[in-house]
Amino acid sequence: MTQPPHFVIVGNSVAGIEAAIALRKRDAAARITVISSEHPHPFARTSLMYVFCGQLSLKDTQFYPEDLYDRLRFVRVVGRVRSIDPARRTLHLTGGQTIAYDTLLLAVGSTAKRLPWPGLYDETPMFVHHFVTLEDMRGLDAAARPGMSVAVIGGGLVGIEVAEVLHLRGLRTHFLVREPAYFPIALDSAESEVVAAHIRQHGVDCRTNASVTAYRKEGGRVSLVGTSGPLDRPVDRPLELSVDLVVGAIGVTPATSWLAGSGIAVSPDTGGIETLPNLESTTAPGVFAAGDCAQVTWIDGSRRPEQLWYTARDQGRVAAAAMLGDDVNYRRGTWYNSAKFFDVEYTTAGFIPYSAGSAALESASPGSTSGGTSGCGGWQTWYQHVPGGPVTQRIVVRDGAVKGFNALGSRWDHQVWKRWIAERRPLGWVLAHMNEARFDEELVAPFRILPTATLVDGA
Amino acid sequence: MQSGLMTTYQNPTQNRNGLAWGLSALLMAFYVDLYFTDHLDTVASALHLPSKWTFYGLIYTLAMCIGGWFMLRKHGNSAYHRWRTISLVAVQSVLGFLLPLVLDFLGRPSYYFSYFFPLKYDILFPGTLKDMPVAVACWFVFGSLVGVPTLVYFQGKRAYCSWICGCGGLAETFGDPWRHLSDRSDRAWRIEQVSIYTVLALVLVMLGLVVGDAYAADGSAIRDLAGHTKSFYGFAIGSVFSGVLGTGLYPLMGSRFWCRFGCPMAAILGLIQKFGQFRITVKKDMCISCGNCSAYCEMGIDVRAYAMAGTDIRRASCVGCGLCAHVCPRGVLKLETRAALGPHGKIEVWTLDL
Numbered sequence: 001m002t003q004p005p006h007f008v009i010v011g012n013s014v015a016g017i018e019a020a021i022a023l024r025k026r027d028a029a030a031r032i033t034v035i036s037s038e039h040p041h042p043f044a045r046t047s048l049m050y051v052f053c054g055q056l057s058l059k060d061t062q063f064y065p066e067d068l069y070d071r072l073r074f075v076r077v078v079g080r081v082r083s084i085d086p087a088r089r090t091l092h093l094t095g096g097q098t099i100a101y102d103t104l105l106l107a108v109g110s111t112a113k114r115l116p117w118p119g120l121y122d123e124t125p126m127f128v129h130h131f132v133t134l135e136d137m138r139g140l141d142a143a144a145r146p147g148m149s150v151a152v153i154g155g156g157l158v159g160i161e162v163a164e165v166l167h168l169r170g171l172r173t174h175f176l177v178r179e180p181a182y183f184p185i186a187l188d189s190a191e192s193e194v195v196a197a198h199i200r201q202h203g204v205d206c207r208t209n210a211s212v213t214a215y216r217k218e219g220g221r222v223s224l225v226g227t228s229g230p231l232d233r234p235v236d237r238p239l240e241l242s243v244d245l246v247v248g249a250i251g252v253t254p255a256t257s258w259l260a261g262s263g264i265a266v267s268p269d270t271g272g273i274e275t276l277p278n279l280e281s282t283t284a285p286g287v288f289a290a291g292d293c294a295q296v297t298w299i300d301g302s303r304r305p306e307q308l309w310y311t312a313r314d315q316g317r318v319a320a321a322a323m324l325g326d327d328v329n330y331r332r333g334t335w336y337n338s339a340k341f342f343d344v345e346y347t348t349a350g351f352i353p354y355s356a357g358s359a360a361l362e363s364a365s366p367g368s369t370s371g372g373t374s375g376c377g378g379w380q381t382w383y384q385h386v387p388g389g390p391v392t393q394r395i396v397v398r399d400g401a402v403k404g405f406n407a408l409g410s411r412w413d414h415q416v417w418k419r420w421i422a423e424r425r426p427l428g429w430v431l432a433h434m435n436e437a438r439f440d441e442e443l444v445a446p447f448r449i450l451p452t453a454t455l456v457d458g459a
Numbered sequence: 460m461q462s463g464l465m466t467t468y469q470n471p472t473q474n475r476n477g478l479a480w481g482l483s484a485l486l487m488a489f490y491v492d493l494y495f496t497d498h499l500d501t502v503a504s505a506l507h508l509p510s511k512w513t514f515y516g517l518i519y520t521l522a523m524c525i526g527g528w529f530m531l532r533k534h535g536n537s538a539y540h541r542w543r544t545i546s547l548v549a550v551q552s553v554l555g556f557l558l559p560l561v562l563d564f565l566g567r568p569s570y571y572f573s574y575f576f577p578l579k580y581d582i583l584f585p586g587t588l589k590d591m592p593v594a595v596a597c598w599f600v601f602g603s604l605v606g607v608p609t610l611v612y613f614q615g616k617r618a619y620c621s622w623i624c625g626c627g628g629l630a631e632t633f634g635d636p637w638r639h640l641s642d643r644s645d646r647a648w649r650i651e652q653v654s655i656y657t658v659l660a661l662v663l664v665m666l667g668l669v670v671g672d673a674y675a676a677d678g679s680a681i682r683d684l685a686g687h688t689k690s691f692y693g694f695a696i697g698s699v700f701s702g703v704l705g706t707g708l709y710p711l712m713g714s715r716f717w718c719r720f721g722c723p724m725a726a727i728l729g730l731i732q733k734f735g736q737f738r739i740t741v742k743k744d745m746c747i748s749c750g751n752c753s754a755y756c757e758m759g760i761d762v763r764a765y766a767m768a769g770t771d772i773r774r775a776s777c778v779g780c781g782l783c784a785h786v787c788p789r790g791v792l793k794l795e796t797r798a799a800l801g802p803h804g805k806i807e808v809w810t811l812d813l
């Protein structure tokens with residue numbers, strides 16, 4: 001009698017556990033082993049901020065029933081994988097245990113990018129923290145006490161969440177953004193300003209154009225040294241910021257350093273595992289990758305990991321099908337995402353150019369084509385700011401058809417927007433139908449076009 | 460005391476700890492005192508109130524006003540919660556307290572016009588109806604059999620349970636800090652299905668017996684049975700379940716213990732809701748599995764499981780409080796009433812028992 005195949009999954013977060021469930025659905029007999037070092041049960045990393053502040057317990061964030069492993073007969077291994085031998089199809093764990101696999105899924109996710117200041121991580125006592133793993137969260141939880149002051153470095157989505165909960169706990173919170181505007185990758189300068197004003201209104205010191213380059217220890221505190229001004233014209237100056245704690249939130253990096261020398265190819269630029277379109281590793285047969293740690297092809301053709309919850313889930317499912325021998329091809333559909341900046345909800349779908357950062361950068365370099373009315377390739381931008389709150393809508397149009405949506409402060413069904421983009425709807429039609437995509441709670445005033453709305457060339 | 464949503468678990472009274480147990484014991488003691496002793500009558504007469512029930516009404520209304528104020532502070536940034544809280548507090552203050560008080564003062568029989576059968580289980584008893592002015596009797600018969608069911612068919616159970624009902628009103632205001640303590644396990648769901656339909660069956664049997672009794676000859680066996688059933692229901696369900704436990708367990712079992720496990724009205728309205736026009740629409744593929752919706756569902760519904768599966772929610776027990784939609788940081792959920800119903804089925808993981 002032949003043994004059923006042994007599927008081993010490293011990482012029990014969303015990519016790993018979705019793959020495990022998908023495998024079990026298709027193969028009742030397979031042996032499925034899930035290895036993780038972080039927590040015995042999958043929890044939502046996306047709610048770390050809510051656990052930190054006390055809106056949720058860690059158990060609340062467990063997104064499958066407690067008995068999932070029993071019900072689906074997954075073998076749970078709590079431990080850290082130290083190395084892999086793809087030729088012998090064997091994993092080595094830190095405790096000395098070895099586990100053999102027939103097919104392996106690496107869903108090891110990511111860890112925080114470290115701040116690049118020499119000597120920083122050798123300091124005692126440690127004053128720098130991150131906010132990606134449970135361990136990070138617990139470390140910060142133990143260190144952060146009301147009345148302290150803290151610098152959160154990095155103007156992204158995790159940074160703003162950390163700033164919010166630290167501020168709520170009663171720490172004097174400085175939110176340092178290197179770019180000229182908050183979250184320029186997705187917001188334009190007007191939207192960024194709306195968010196930044198909202199952050200400041202909450203009492204958080206939000207500083208843009210603030211690039212920290214070094215630090216000095218002074219007594220028990222840390223002085224931050226940096227530059228100010230646009231990135232291409234930085235001005236050296238002391239930041240005049242002395243804090244008790246520093247939180248580095250400058251992004252994440254795939255947790256793949258332990259693969260070095262294993263023969264599994266990892267991108268030197270991003271650290272992501274190089275994969276084929278079916279998410280199988282390019283260099284090790286029978287080894288697949290999914291979630292934050294996998295290189296995937298973006299819509300612009302570039303290869304890098306896509307560090308999102310929903311894509312990790314999709315990749316886990318696709319990888320499971322591939323592990324079972326299906327002919328699959330992972331493709332990210334039309335881009336969409338959502339986030340929350342303190343109280344301001346944000347929804348986006350489609351193509352939204354990297355405008356704020358680039359526009360601001362380009363405004364510094366004469367002869368730039370973006371931003372103004374210089375008619376850049378048929379692009380147009382419709383925008384309005386609803387007075388009385390942090391509520392904005394932006395629609396990007398190319399050659400008459402809508403390409404992308406950005407909305408702050410109100411709720412929208414991104415699926416409807418995606419459909420309109422696919423149907424190449426013209427702006428006028430979309431504006432007339434906007435309320436069909438509305439997803440706000442009942443009794444909220446409907447969308448309407450304000451006299452102050454603008455339509456300008458360029459994106 | 461911290462009162463914000465974000466610091467819920469930091470507040471000792473919201474944490475099922477010793478303090479919460481103490482608070483629960485205190486609430487239960489109050490209800491035992493109210494239902495089973497005359498002690499509060501002396502308090503009432505000292506306050507020149509007609510009876511202990513008026514005194515209770517006063518405390519109840521005050522608790523709702525204060526709780527409602529905190530509720531507005533926490534969730535008043537949403538129009539839905541603003542209006543719903545105002546409606547609940549207004550209905551209780553006017554129909555549940557002031558009007559009966561005025562009627563009483565005028566020496567007229569007083570009625571609580573916002574409560575219907577089967578929540579107010581004796582309102583359709585022939586003996587009760589016979590003593591009412593015809594218009595009042597019509598109000599209660601029509602409201603119980605036609606008015607509320609029709610409203611619920613079109614608007615969902617929330618129209619009654621989260622906008623009008625005084626019991627629900629207390630849960631939504633005074634009880635709001637404990638909504639996250641409702642048990643979310645499948646086991647609780649199974650218990651709920653048994654217990655709530657049992658109470659419904661009991662209330663219907665009781666009504667049948669009492670009606671039968673009205674037509675029965677003197678000395679027939681049905682009279683005894685009807686009498687025993689009434690006193691059992693009044694004691695076990697009316698006083699102990701809905702009062703002592705229903706409110707007493709707020710700090711331990713969440714604010715809707717009675718609404719979820721006991722209320723016969725919830726059982727009927729839930730069935731109507733299931734076939735009615737209300738549902739919670741799920742925005743596909745936007746859920747980040749964070750768990751806020753499930754945690755803050757006072758009916759212990761695992762909302763997240765539906766959101767993750769992209770399945771619209773049509774659950775009999777949902778009282779349409781709207782908190783799941785409100786606390787969702789990604790705007791995934793929307794309470795809606797629509798004739799065109801989306802696909803709704805079982806959730807994937809539960810069909811996974813292989």
Ligand SMILES: Cc1cc2nc3c(=O)[nH]c(=O)nc-3n(C[C@H](O)[C@H](O)[C@H](O)COP(=O)(O)OP(=O)(O)OC[C@H]3O[C@@H](n4cnc5c(N)ncnc54)[C@H](O)[C@@H]3O)c2cc1C
Pocket residue numbers: 010011012013014015016035036037038039045046047048049079080081082107108109110131132133158161255258290291292293306307308309310312338339747
């Ligand atoms: C604070 C925060 C907020 C976020 N919010 C959002 C959001 O709102 N929306 C969104 O789309 N995305 C969000 N993300 C990103 C999202 O959480 C990730 O994209 C997602 O968790 C990736 O899932 P994954 O399964 O690939 O890996 P991860 O969630 O990173 O999990 C990897 C797992 O593998 C385990 N592991 C790693 N190495 C080993 C090893 N050697 N041996 C054993 N086990 C190992 C880890 O312990 C971990 O449990 C957020 C991330 C953070 C940190």
Ligand code: SF4
Pocket residue numbers: 578619620621624625626627628717718719722723724725
């Ligand atoms: S479930 Fe019953 S007690 Fe609760 S609000 Fe609804 S009708 Fe009122």
Ligand code: SF4
Pocket residue numbers: 752755756757758759760762776777778779780781782783784
């Ligand atoms: S499902 Fe949502 S609306 Fe219904 S009871 Fe639960 S929290 Fe309230």
Ligand code: SF4
Pocket residue numbers: 745746747748749750751752753762763766767786787788789790791792
């Ligand atoms: S609150 Fe929203 S995002 Fe979080 S689990 Fe529920 S539906 Fe998903």
